[in-house]
Amino acid sequence: MSGEADGYRISVTSPSGEDTLVAAIDAHGLLDRLPSLEAAVLGSAARSRGIGTGMELPAMEVGGTLFESVFQSGIKALYLSSRQKAQEHGRRLRMVLRVRSPELAALPWELLYDEKLGGYLCLHHPVIRHVEMLEPVAPLRVEPPLRILGMVCLPGALTPLEAETEKEGLTTALKPLIYEGRVRLDWVTGGTKQDLFNALFAGCHIFHFIGHGKFDDQRRQGMLVFSDEQGRESPLHAEALGSLISVADPSPRLVVLNSCETGTSHARDLFSSTAAKLEYTVPAVVAMQFAVTDKAAVLFSRAFYQALAANRPVDEAVRTGRIALRADKDDSLECFTPVLYQRSGDARLFDFTSLRKPTPPKTVVEQINGEELDAQTERHGQEADARVPETGQRAEPAHVPPPLSTASTELTPRPEIDTGHWVVSLAVQPSGRLIATGSRKLVRVWDVITGQPMWQRRLGGWSTMVNAIAFSPDGDSLAIGSTDNLARVWTMTGEAAPLKFSHGHFVNTVAYHRSGLLLATGSADATACVWDLGTGSRLLSLQHGRAVKALVFSPDGRRLLTGSEDEKAYVWDTGTGQQQAQIEHGDFVLGVAYSPDGRKVATCSQDHTAQVSDAETWAPLFRVEHQGGLRAVAFSPDSSMLATGSEDGAVRVWRADSGQSLLALTYSRSVNAVAFSPDGRFLVGAGEDKVIHIVRLPEADR
Structure with missing residues (x-):
């Protein structure tokens, strides 16, 4: 605004x-x-x-x-x-x-x-x-215990405050975590600025202030009221308070100000409130925009920290505190007094669990890698069966070499293409010259050299989102899935109306079979379907427990890998429709990929991890982790690298045999799609910053 x-x-x-x-x-x-x-x-x-x-x-x-x-x-x-x-x-x-x-x-x-x-x-x-600022927020990996520093400040000239009651309530709410060694609660021993200065030198993850605050109309700035050596009021303005808090190491990621008017802004200064000023120092601040009663301060603190202890994000913890106030006295308006200021993109400031499955022994990865060359040599020159097997025919595991790319190695794409819209989905044409993007109501194809749109289609409906997009293997057709419950296939060389395939809910994902004759679609109606593009008939319908978010054919076309909101990925025999394997995650599975050599599959999830599994035994080989939920995963054309994109704006490239990190990139907003160029020299990523980022890979010319 x-x-x-x-x-x-x-x-x-x-x-x-x-x-x-x-x-x-x-x-x-x-x-x-x-x-x-x-x-x-x-x-x-x-x-x-x-x-x-x-x-x-x-x-x-x-x-x-x-x-x-x-x-x-x-x-x-x-x-x-x-x-x-x-x-x-x-x-x-x-x-x-x-x-x-x-x-x-x-x-x-x-x-x-x-x-x-x-x-x-x-x-x-x-x-x-x-609060938008130039300074980025560096993620803080917290090793237990989470350290909370509390302070009670009661200058003698002010009315009594039930600080001991609030102090007791805070201690009680955190007691289970304190006993488990996951939280440590310390208190500043006095009420002066020097007392706080001394305590901050030990560092903390959360600073919780209990006391009084007010707003200085002349300086147009909020302040907290400390005590001096004689117990009298000694105000400290927000700017100086931020400097004082910055001496802590580790520096707090959250400040809670249970004092009145700390959320109040002056109409001529965006950063005039105590809370907003502190955003220069900490990623998130909870403050009060009106005067708050003692009882309300106690109730809010108890509910707020109970929610944090239950591993809820800070924004949801604030809402929980509001509900506690409203439930205690439903005609009270004090539930609107707390205000949350935040400049960190992720509201989950702390992870109390962070439990991940261990990486399997390295010898398993080495064994798979050792077999890879022999398997490719044995099958070299054999023509892979591009047809879906007939019903009842067993789909044998296949390890096919990557197809020869038609991409020109002379292409030098632009490093950025500004699309002007959120990029929800993305695909790279097999030639490498074009990139297709899906946004709200828009399907566009971009020239990677000029950065200009070469082809586009506009969908009807006010808020129709293009959730998925894919080029055909020959690059002449384009398939999309959208929130109007349809998948569409256009022939880009003509003006013919698109083929349409209907689901009962949003179409979230589409993928071509290597023959170009079949299309797979996945929907929020909890089904994945395989369609014959020649006749328009549905060949398979695979039922899931919840919405299907991602799918891809195996390189030989005999299997279909799907990812679902039921927190699992599934492997299906495309000839029989039988389920062959499951891969489990701790949250929605939002991306899946098959390595072009057919030996591995990758799955990524909202649980912050991507997992690489063996495509014969389906045993996990390794996991990699981000700070936020993962939206996209892709293998390089030679199957040697894996790329992941996350809602925290991070893009990472890993060795596909070991999970070793090769490249780390950070963008300003969530990354919704990643892909390699067909020649393997460039990595493409896009998302909510509206820009297609094309990055040359450091080792791509080896």
Whole structure:
């Protein structure tokens, strides 16, 4: 959200698509109503912990005005569609606010309200205030125990605060993790700035402040109130507080400020609140935008840390704290007081489990590699059967050499192609000259040298997403799968209407058989199907427990590898439709790949891992891991390398025989697709940053 001459530009990106509008928001009029709104919040509760702090109707009015101003026509449709998608996947939608206008940042967006949608949105899903900065957030791998540093600060001139009660509640909530050695809770021994300085030298992962805060209107900056040596008030402004916290090593990834007005912004300074200023130092801050009562502070802290201890993301932990406040006193408005500021892309700041299956002994990998050359030599010159075996015919394991590439080794593609849209799916033409992308409503084919679109088709529907895309083996046809429940196949050399194949739900994945005569499709209706492109008839229908997210034929065409939201990948005999093997993960399986030599398969999952398995025994050979869920996996044409792409923006290249890391790249947004060029010299990746990245591989010319 940013200011324009005629209003405020609202740009939305979502799982269901993108949209932009200019909204007329009376920001200053809403800001004038904040004092009466804070009075309503306090009036709905009890004694406040605010310093000199000055019923539901004011909150509903402000929240309703904010909702109606932003959630107009297309944006509201995207919100409803995205919420439905999240529910279908068993997940909760996250609403991330990137507010670039200071006056809008000062508004209480946590109050967004629509009666027909169930009331306050923040009680249904997390609302996060994303702070955009140039400094990237380096991932912090936390070795147990997770260290929490608490501080209670009560200057004598202020009203008493039930700090000991809150301190006890925090300790009780964390007691199971403390006993297990996974969490350590330490307390600053005094209430002065020097006491905090001394304690921070030991380092911490979370800093939790219990005390008082206020806003300095003259300096337009939030501050916390510490004690001096005589027990009097000694305020510290947010900028200086950030510098003080930065002395910690390790530095905290989360700061919790259970003090009033620490989430309050000035309408002329985007970073004026205590919480936003601290974003220069820590990735996530939980603060309070209004004065908060003692009881509410205790209830919120207990529920918040219980959720974190249950391995929930910080945004969901904040929502859990809101629910606890609402449940305790359902006519209280204090559940809207907490605010989450975050600049880290992943809301799961800490992983309390991180349990992964061990890598199998190296001797297994060495044995497979030792057999590979003999197997290729034995089959060299033999013509692989391109037909699907007849029913009842056994599909013998095949290890076929990679097909000869028709790609020109003289091609030098552009390093980046700006598509202007989220790239949801991507495919490289066998010649290497063209790249196809799928986005919201758009299918486009790009020239890798000029970076210009050479061919495109636009789909109907407001938010139809092109979930999958694939070139035929000869490069003349293009298949897609989309959220209008259809798979389409175009012949790119003509203007004929596409062939269409229908499913009962979104089509998430498509793949050609090596003959180019068959197409496999996978859908959210929990089926994978194989179609005859000549007759349009369905040859196979393979039932899964949940949505099918990825599939690929084996190089000889006798098997089909599928990945599902039921946390498994499956191997199917394409002649009989019989299941031959399962590969298990800890979350949705979102990508699958067969090595071109037919010896290995790779699967990747939302559980942050990719696994390479033997294509005869289906035994795991090794796993590799990212910091976020994996969206894509691909083998190089010579089967020697494996590429993975993650929702945390990371792209990695690994040795396909051992899992040794060869290359690490980081992009600004989630990576949805990765692929090698047909000659193996370049790696292609794309996703939510809207750019096709083409990177020369360091060892590609060996």
